[in-house]
Amino acid sequence: MSDGQRSPTTDSGQIVVSGLTKQYKNVRAVDNLSFTVASGRVTGFLGPNGAGKTTTLRMLLNLVTPSGGGATIGGQRYVDLADPLRHVGAVLEASSAHKGRTGINHLRVICAAAGLPKQRADEALALVGLTPAAKRKFKGYSLGMKQRLGIAAAMLGDPRVLILDEPANGLDPEGIRWMRGFLKGLAHEGRTVLVSSHLLSEMQLLADDVVIIAAGKLIRQGPVEQVLGSMAQGGQVRVRTPQADELVAALRAQSATVETGEHGVLLVGGLDAPAIGKVALAAKVELHELTPERPDLERVFLELTAGKAGIR
Amino acid sequence: MNLVRSELLKIRTTSTWWIFGLISLPLWILALLFNWLQTDALAGGTLEDVPAEQADQIQAVQSADSLAANIYTNGQFFGLLIVMLLGIIVVTSEFFHQTVTTTFLTAPHRTAVMMAKLVAGAVIAMLFWLVTTALNLVFGALILNSVDVGAQFGSGAVWRAVGLNALAYLLWSVLGVGIGVLIRSQIGATVTGILLYLGGSIGAIAVLALLASKYGEWINKLQVAVPSLASSLMVSGAEIPGNPPRWVGAAVLIGYAVLAGVIGALTLRRRDIS
Numbered sequence: 412m413s414d415g416q417r418s419p420t421t422d423s424g425q426i427v428v429s430g431l432t433k434q435y436k437n438v439r440a441v442d443n444l445s446f447t448v449a450s451g452r453v454t455g456f457l458g459p460n461g462a463g464k465t466t467t468l469r470m471l472l473n474l475v476t477p478s479g480g481g482a483t484i485g486g487q488r489y490v491d492l493a494d495p496l497r498h499v500g501a502v503l504e505a506s507s508a509h510k511g512r513t514g515i516n517h518l519r520v521i522c523a524a525a526g527l528p529k530q531r532a533d534e535a536l537a538l539v540g541l542t543p544a545a546k547r548k549f550k551g552y553s554l555g556m557k558q559r560l561g562i563a564a565a566m567l568g569d570p571r572v573l574i575l576d577e578p579a580n581g582l583d584p585e586g587i588r589w590m591r592g593f594l595k596g597l598a599h600e601g602r603t604v605l606v607s608s609h610l611l612s613e614m615q616l617l618a619d620d621v622v623i624i625a626a627g628k629l630i631r632q633g634p635v636e637q638v639l640g641s642m643a644q645g646g647q648v649r650v651r652t653p654q655a656d657e658l659v660a661a662l663r664a665q666s667a668t669v670e671t672g673e674h675g676v677l678l679v680g681g682l683d684a685p686a687i688g689k690v691a692l693a694a695k696v697e698l699h700e701l702t703p704e705r706p707d708l709e710r711v712f713l714e715l716t717a718g719k720a721g722i723r
Numbered sequence: 724m725n726l727v728r729s730e731l732l733k734i735r736t737t738s739t740w741w742i743f744g745l746i747s748l749p750l751w752i753l754a755l756l757f758n759w760l761q762t763d764a765l766a767g768g769t770l771e772d773v774p775a776e777q778a779d780q781i782q783a784v785q786s787a788d789s790l791a792a793n794i795y796t797n798g799q800f801f802g803l804l805i806v807m808l809l810g811i812i813v814v815t816s817e818f819f820h821q822t823v824t825t826t827f828l829t830a831p832h833r834t835a836v837m838m839a840k841l842v843a844g845a846v847i848a849m850l851f852w853l854v855t856t857a858l859n860l861v862f863g864a865l866i867l868n869s870v871d872v873g874a875q876f877g878s879g880a881v882w883r884a885v886g887l888n889a890l891a892y893l894l895w896s897v898l899g900v901g902i903g904v905l906i907r908s909q910i911g912a913t914v915t916g917i918l919l920y921l922g923g924s925i926g927a928i929a930v931l932a933l934l935a936s937k938y939g940e941w942i943n944k945l946q947v948a949v950p951s952l953a954s955s956l957m958v959s960g961a962e963i964p965g966n967p968p969r970w971v972g973a974a975v976l977i978g979y980a981v982l983a984g985v986i987g988a989l990t991l992r993r994r995d996i997s
Contacts, residue, residue, distance in 0.1 A: 465997070466997065469995075469996065469997055472828060473827070473831045474824060474827055474828070474995070474996040474997070475995040475996065475997055476993070476995060489831055490831040490832070492831070495828065495829065495830075495831055496828070496829055499828075501828055503824050503828075504821055504824060507820070507821040507822055507824050507825055508820065508822060508825075509733070509736075509737055509816065509820045509822055510820060511737045511738055511739075512733075512736050512737055513736070516732070516736035517736075519732060519736075520729050520732050520733050520736065521729070521825060521829055523725060523728045523729035523732050524725055524726050524728075524729030524826070524829045524830055525725070525829050525830075526725045564825060
């Protein structure tokens with residue numbers, strides 16, 4: 412999604428976290444964390460398990476009291492929002508409904524509390540494709556259905572801002588695909604979508620921006636390509652050929668660097684793929700593979716958070 | 724008001740309320756049978772061999788007002804317990820099923836949520852009181868007529884007892900909600916509540932009696948400070964000689980209910996939901 416789709420009218424959905432800190436007895440779960448989340452984009456909130464993602468989101472939503480700093484959504488603290496559900500929808504735990512209550516009643520309870528009309532419950536269920544299971548009790552729902560019900564609950568007030576904590580957890584590939592399309596669609600409508608996850612491959616497909624934290628501290632923030640670009644691996648190209656010696660000689664003549672990888676794969680630096688193809692053609696060398704190596708988010712992430720992950 | 728509607732909907736959309744209703748029914752029948760026998764015995768004056776110092780008390784209990792008040796507040800002992808447990812569950816089920824997150828996202832002002840829960844608990848308590856009292860007025864009148872005491876519907880003391888009974892239902896539901904906030908664990912809160920209601924009185928009497936034997940008789944007067952004893956004093960059918968007046972029991976119980984509500988609200992406001 413391009414920057415051109417961000418319009419000033421949707422910017423009231425901006426999330427600003429500034430100096431947020433949570434000190435538990437022995438652990439500083441979140442440490443002076445600041446970042447912003449733009450509307451009209453999907454922002455991935457990434458970090459290893461225990462990095463403080465959930466605590467941050469819960470402070471943003473007034474469920475956990477910060478030890479320091481604060482956070483606003485569209486310029487207001489969550490607790491100051493007059494009709495919170497009409498501004499912000501949040502999906503925090505898959506299993507947060509009474510087991511003996513039906514899906515539709517779960518939503519009606521929320522509608523009643525938020526002063527929303529009852530038919531919003533039916534509409535939200537239809538939106539996530541749960542209408543056939545409306546009158547089934549929550550304990551009979553699969554994990555994927557529970558996630559969908561959580562999203563339906565978040566969508567009741569048709570909010571500008573969506574906040575989801577690990578929504579892909581426990582979803583099957585079909586469910587993940589659905590979720591990806593759904594969230595991208597919401598961002599496309601100009602909404603703010605903040606999604607926490609430790610599943611990096613998923614984020615690479617979903618997010619426009621990323622905020623990476625580890626040990627409660629901000630590691631990197633920015634558009635996905637920019638974060639990936641900053642960690643580019645020198646633009647190596649994978650090459651496979653039955654005539655390795657001739658190609659290596661030809662490439663070195665063009666002052667390219669060549670390393671030999673596993674199974675006879677050549678990792679070529681200093682030339683891009685078209686240039687390598689040209690060299691190979693000139694040297695009459697047969698090519699079986701010519702693949703530019705892209706730095707993936709997973710690797711960037713591991714490098715950025717190296718030594719900061721894990722148990723604290 | 725939206726929050727109260729939502730809380731009532733929460734109760735209505737789970738099986739808890741009718742399960743408790745089903746439990747209440749046999750307990751009410753049991754209590755009615757017991758009170759029938761007791762009324763029969765007292766009205767028949769068959770308890771004659773009593774020590775002189777207790778004669779006054781027996782006489783008070785034997786009065787028509789007292790008999791009628793007793794039978795029209797029938798089922799109260801377990802009714803109050805049920806209402807308190809419902810109050811506990813109104814809160815603890817939110818933690819048990821992790822719905823408290825959604826509740827506070829919908830209504831970030833937690834004091835309002837606490838108030839809504841108290842009101843919802845009170846509404847349920849009043850429903851239980853209403854149904855029980857309606858049944859009591861029908862069957863109680865039959866029993867009183869059968870022992871030749873008469874229905875006593877004209878007696879102010881009877882209606883006072885019925886009214887105080889309503890107050891008791893109300894206050895125990897508030898206490899239940901308060902306990903639920905302080906002890907989030909469903910089982911922990913339920914057990915504590917039951918102990919407070921049943922065992923608490925016996926234990927307190929034993930402890931107070933022990934202390935009284937050591938420090939003097941006045942300590943026994945502290946019995947009224949124990950919630951369950953204050954409650955039973957408040958709803959005793961008539962003034963019984965030797966006991967503190969009923970309003971003392973009412974005042975003590977109201978005090979506990981207010982305390983439970985306030986501490987509960989303050990606790991809920993500060994608590995991190997994670």
